[in-house]
Amino acid sequence: MTDDLGPLRQAMSELSEYGGTADMYERALRKSRQSQRRMAVGTGAAAAVVVFAIGATVAVATSHRPDPSTPPAATPTGDRSQDPGCPSAQTLGTLVELPAGWSFAPTGVECVEAWAAADVRRPDTTGVSYLFHYTAGVGWRYHDQGVEWSCADLGLTQPASFCTS
Known part of the structure; x- marks a missing residue:
């Protein structure tokens, strides 16, 4: 090639x-x-x-965060004219459904800061209270039921009969 x-x-x-x-x-x-x-x-x-x-x-x-302002310090409902923010037992009754035979005691509602406690009458003789908390913009809401709570856990700075120091 x-x-x-x-x-x-x-x-x-x-x-x-x-x-x-x-x-x-x-x-x-x-x-x-x-x-x-x-x-x-x-x-x-x-x-x-x-x-x-x-x-x-x-x-x-x-x-979605609640308003940081809290309602004014509350007193028992016997002096409602000084604390219009403390709810009545009838108002709290609309927030929870009590078992049959139970009712809020006529002693009233005790309010301290943003907390309210109402004694409940039951067929047996043991006492129990319902605890409610107020949040601005939301209003009063059921929190717990029991005999007493820790004031420190609730953030209370004032003494209350429904909690211990």
């Missing part, structure tokens, strides 16, 4: 004179800068999403 590649070599030589050199450096630099821009935009977008998520969580949490 003969090697007749002379015309092909001649054609390639002529083409190389007109084609110039391939410049891969500029193309690599352009791709690198494009990748850097994409990374910066992606990082910025991710940071914005995180900031927005934290801000939205804080906004929702603070909007």
Whole structure:
């Protein structure tokens, strides 16, 4: 076999004179800068999403938080004219469903700060009290039933007959 590649070599030589050199450096630099821009935009977008998520969580949490103000200090219901915030036994009766034969005692409701306690009459002779808590914007809500509670656990700064110091 003969090697007749002379015309092909001649054609390639002529083409190389007109084609110039391939410049891969500029193309690599352009791709690198494009990748850097994409990374910066992606990082910025991710940071914005995180900031927005934290801000939205804080906004929702603070909007559902009860008002920090508490009602004025309360007194027993015998002196209702000085404390309109202390609920009556009838009002508290609408918040809980007492078992059959039970009723709130006529002794009234004792209120101290944001807490109210009402004695309950039962068929047996054992005493029990129902404890209610007041939250601004929500109102009075049932909290617990029992004989006495810890004033410190309730956050009371004033003495109350329904709790111990």
